[in-house]
Amino acid sequence: MSSQPVPCKNLHEWLSFLEGLHTSEIDLGLDRVLTVFRDMNIGKIAGCVILVAGTNGKGTTIAAMEALLQSAGKSTGCYLSPHIHFFNERVRIDGRNMSDETWVEAFERVESHRGQVSLTYFEFTTLAALFIIARQMPDFALLEVGLGGRLDAVNIVEPDVSVITSVGLDHQDWLGEDRESIGFEKAGIMRPGGVCVYGEVNPTKSILQQASAQNVDLRVFGRDFGVLDADSEPATETMTDSPVFLAQNSAQQPIPDAPVPVSYQMADGDFVRTVLSEQSIPVSNRLCAIQALALTGVRLDKIDIDHCLSLISVPGRFxxxxxxxxxxxxxxxxxxxxxxxxxxxxxxxxxxxxxxxxxxxxxxxxxxxxxxxxxxxxxxxxxxxxxxxxxxxxxxxxxxxxxxxxxxxxxxxxxxxxxxxxxxxxxxxxxxxxxxxxxxxxxxxxxxxxxxxxxxxxxxxxxxxx
Incomplete structure (x- = not known):
């Protein structure tokens, strides 16, 4: 497919063009964006792909994974939305925002393959972001789902691990009026036989049912990883016995006076105990990041996890x-x-x-x-x-x-x-x-x-x- 050249000279003009390209700001569905994605022949975008969905905590969880991966010597490509100040914030390669020129080149590539397909602002920018990341071919691509999951443009990419940080009431006009309906939409980022990390102690029935029906290896906060019960001794040692976790979400847990003992599970099934200090970043987001990376085989026991995460400052998150x-x-x-x-x-x-x-x-x-x-x-x-x-x-x-x-x-x-x-x-x-x-x-x-x-x-x- 090919489109008529668009006389956009810079990033500002391209963004103005995209704002008027589609009839509505949100138009959930994968058919249109998948058509252009396939025509662009982007293919594999990274050594390992992690999709992150959730009502809250997506950007924070990605920032935590990015910091841990960089400490472990891995290259990263992150796609985030929305931005706060500058559009360039939406893609980071090894912690660096992409330049105007990089975005313009990516937009030109998408437009050259769009043909007569009408894309929303988010769909167009998602395709451009995937093109940018794929050209760098980082060790890890960390992709934030924009809205819901099942029908979100980011979901055209096949993940190695999926992460659902939380399910709460938001965007009900698009996702449904209750947690069960919203959970079903977010469960759409799971893949048959794949791995998914869930960041709350109370997953919806819809997520549990979808995980069971698709034979997904679902790891749940407070069940398979999380904050250890007070009777568990914090230690940085590997163990095979399943520890006992607090059955509380981050917002329900009391603020500790000292670092809290936590545990996550390695890809080989062994549990690792460590400690996390109190920070403004929810412990569940930090542990989702840790657990997801551990399941990919990254050796987090070789780095100072708590110190690494203590250095994170996520714009607009406290x-x-x-x-x-x-x-x-x-x-x-x-x-x-x-x-x-x-x-x-x-x-x-x-x-x-x-x-x-x-x-x-x-x-x-x-x-x-x-x-x-x-x-x-x-x-x-x-x-x-x-x-x-x-x-x-x-x-x-x-x-x-x-x-x-x-x-x-x-x-x-x-x-x-x-x-x-x-x-x-x-x-x-x-x-x-x-x-x-x-x-x-x-x-x-x-x-x-x-x-x-x-x-x-x-x-x-x-x-x-x-």
């Missing part, structure tokens, strides 16, 4: 602003994520002993009421603003959400006013401003603060003196 530590950013946009965030905020209050103010905005299709009512027990004040994106809650809608579900809240017409309000409340050095609700919310606030700091220093957004 990210502390390096220039202004008062600010913490989290892209939590559903109740499932807010449950874990609540635990982190409680620990932050105990550590900093100051007020917690939330800068909050959200999209219309999210359970904003559930998020606010859950976190309001920990938050002292809220400052809301309407984001500058089409699907964002309006000022009136946001006012209603906060007014009905928060004890002390105020909504402002602009982000600038909301920031000023939050900073006036969180005026003590021990106070915290928590930015949450959406990838867009985090991006808007970080861009606003960066531009404000640049103006005060007399430079533009690129740091050039004006």
């Amino acid at each position: 990210e502390v602003d390096k220039n202004n530590p008062k600010y913490i950013y989290d892209v939590a946009h559903n109740v499932h994520a807010a449950e874990y965030l609540s635990r982190l905020l409680q620990a932050t209050r105990q550590r900093r002993r100051g007020k917690i103010v939330c800068l909050f905005s959200a999209l219309k299709d999210k359970d904003s009421k559930g998020i606010v009512s859950l976190l309001d027990k920990t938050v002292d004040s809220w400052a809301g603003w309407p984001m500058q994106v089409d699907r964002a809650l309006s000022l009136a809608q946001l006012t209603a959400v906060l007014g009905d579900n928060a004890t002390n809240a105020e909504c402002l017409p602009t982000l600038g006013e909301a920031v000023v309000r939050a900073e006036n409340i969180a005026c003590d050095r021990n106070d915290t401003i928590m930015v949450l609700g959406s990838f867009y919310a985090v991006a808007e606030v970080q861009s606003f603060l960066t531009n404000r700091a640049n103006r005060s220093r007399g430079v533009d957004e690129k740091g050039i003196e004006v």
Whole structure:
């Protein structure tokens, strides 16, 4: 197949072209994208492919695997979505974002094979990402599923290991109204006779049924790997007896005063015990990464796992602003994520002993009421603003959400006013401003603060003196 040349000179023009290419932003199904993928003849993209799906924790789990693999001397190619600031963040090769020129070349290749097939923005960029990674042929390709799993464009790739980090309520319009329906969609990344790692103690029946029907080797957090029971002695030794795990998800486990003993299983069936220190990254995400890699045969016992993972900083995941530590950013946009965030905020209050103010905005299709009512027990004040994106809650809608579900809240017409309000409340050095609700919310606030700091220093957004 061949298409007419598209007069796109740079990455910005290509992204604008892609936004208007298809009739809808989301159009689940594999037929169209698989047709172009086969015509591109991409073939094998890496020595080992790991697909990661889940309501929350996908990007964090991939970041953990990437760090562990690099410490083990393995090359990596990562595909992530969405990005926070720059589109280039979506593909990393050995930890480096890809250049504009690399993306443009990949888009040109996809377009040259697209023909008359209509692709969504995500499908087109997924094909370009797979082309970029395949040209590098890394030891490991770590691919984040965009939405659901079964019908997501990333699922055209055959995985060596599949990972499902969690199943919670989000994107119900596309995936179904309950965990069972959503679990069925995410189970679609499993392959007959394959291996899958699941990151919660309570897998849905739909996942268990699909694993059984397809003879999948399913490893479940809290059953086959996880945090060891208090009676188990932590030790870095290999053992054959199955250990006893805590039957609790990360958000339910108490914050420990010392490193916690954990265990995972090697490809040969032996269990390995080690310890993980308390971090903002959920222990279940870290252990999913460890367990998935161990099943591929990577010798993690040769590296300092805990130290390696302690160095990870995932953008927008309880990210502390390096220039202004008062600010913490989290892209939590559903109740499932807010449950874990609540635990982190409680620990932050105990550590900093100051007020917690939330800068909050959200999209219309999210359970904003559930998020606010859950976190309001920990938050002292809220400052809301309407984001500058089409699907964002309006000022009136946001006012209603906060007014009905928060004890002390105020909504402002602009982000600038909301920031000023939050900073006036969180005026003590021990106070915290928590930015949450959406990838867009985090991006808007970080861009606003960066531009404000640049103006005060007399430079533009690129740091050039004006």
